[in-house]
Amino acid sequence: MLILILYISIFILAYVIYKAIARFTVSKIGFNARKTVTFGDESAVTSNRTASIISIIAIFLIWGAFTGSKTTPVHVPGPFVGETSFVYTATNPENLTAEARVHIRVGVMGQDFKTPKVPDKGQTGFARDDALKVYAWRSGLIRVQNNDEGGRVEGYRITAVDGKPIAPKQSVEVENGVVNMTEKGSLMFVPYAGWQMEPIWLPAPESVIARLVEIFFDGYQNVTLAENIGWSLFRVFMGFALGSLIGIPLGYAMGLNDWFRGWFDPIVEFMRPVPPLALIPLVIIWFGIWEKGKISLLFLAALWIMTISARAGVSGVNIAKVHAAYSLGASKFQILMHVIMPNSLPEIFTGARVAMGVCWGTVVAAELVAAEKGAGKMIIAASKFQQTDIVIMGIIMIGVIGFGIDILMRMAEKVIVPWKGKS
């Protein structure tokens, strides 16, 4: 909630500042500069580069600020780490009271530190000082009466912490934390956690990058990053290639012949809305969990998309073009090769982009279920060991690669079908 409010404020603040600066600096070049009506004019709304850059910076800033990253200058308050103590007041069955101190050391998980030493002097009453070791974001339970004189006698109890009265199931705020009393009269110290996220929930950006470097060079569970991603990509390309190999000719047949159309329409129309992920159980039963199963799944994911786009490409051909080709003396085969196929390429490319996206998503999900190697397998294995930094790194890699695939497809589209959208 706090993060959301912060994010919205950064958004508004950046906008206000940008507009204030832009009034003086942004050039008046281009057709849009002199437009008075831009609200509702889609062509006048272009993506503001500055906004994109600030947006990315803002995400990293917030991420860094809430994880105590070394890369960001500002941080929200972090958890308390270091030495602290509180005083408790014990009352024995004779209603005499004595005070003793609990010495606490709060340290970070994963780093070695010792329980603090209890000073010997200055212990006057029947209560004795205690020592406690606590991890940040965790809590420490201590039965302070265990080492007190007569502490195990019935009626011996803790009545106050730092001078404030306490009873079972009550809490008292102390320096750098809170002391809770359990139902049975033990004390539980919860150090101040601050607003930062624990690395197990969200690691700092630099530790994600460090993990990326580490896994890139050393691999994770004896599998290198390139191998993991390579396997995922291999499956996607195999599934996509097979799906296109069957789907495109099938789509052409459906677009050119009424019997094919009628025969396959119910199948295609039924299979199209079935999410490929829903097929995973059946594919596992039929083909097993290894490569055969995954490639079959991706084949099915790509097949219907490619079939439908090829069919749409054939249906979308302007009849005048076909008529023109016939009256120029082209045979049916020549019309297929020189008119229908090139004419359907833009549609097929659109379909291919969708299919690649779906396949990429499906392969990751399929690897989550079962795989030896693969991007999805890497993150699911890391999540089982609560290695959140690897999980986040993996998700970022998956996103970057998915985006990269789409960019490559778009570039290929520009080279292969330059006439798209220009007829």
Add this chain to the structure above:
Amino acid sequence: MPEIKPANLQLDRISMTFELPDGNSIEALKNISLNLAEGEIISVLGPSGCGKTTLLNIIAGFLAPTNGQVILKGQQVTGPSPERGMVFQQGALFEWMTVRKNIGFGPAMKGVPAARIKEAVDELLEIVGLHDYGEKAVYELSGGMQQRVALARCLANDPDVILMDEPLGALDALTREKMQGLILKLWKETGKTIILITHAVEEALLIGKRLLVMAPRPGHIHKEYRLPFADLGVGSDLREIKKHADFNPKREEILSMIWEMEEEIMGRKE
């Protein structure tokens, strides 16, 4: 220049009725007969829905008439063929090919050697005034230039008859006039038989040596004119032709004829 071939196009009592699924039927054409000598240029005019395009599609062989037949040089027409070339209103060029490839499409499909195609295409590019545009993509050309490519592509196949389905309908007035001049020039130089369908009265008068006015419901030939303007117009300024003493009266006569037909259609609808 491609050599002149004899063409004799005969439409023999053509009728076309479309049976609708709801049991009704639409009589699109009724008893249309027409004889065209080789090298004749004829324009067909009529209100929308009079069946002009249906008629052209029958001649091209894209539609089979319910009755009657189309005979070209003694052969009955049963389907599309390169001897009857067609120029469409727009959108019939192949965007994935250059201008050169578009024009050479017909010969290439027949397997004519590449060198001969290149020669023919070069000549045609010159004729239609596109000599610098051979390697351009067709979507880079203006509408008028695209229609020049369409004309050249049709001529490359050396057809006996050229069928034009409102080829200038989507062009602006200025380009249109230039293209009308080009069509007349091509007609004179190639001696092709040309059938031009249009909804513009001036265009029909300028281009058609014969002019057919069609009437709807069912589509039939309402009146036929024989006009001097096409011959006069070859190689001269078409604006001068429009000043000819006969031009305006003819134009008015045909316009009011079509106007009446339109009124009748509207009246029937109400």
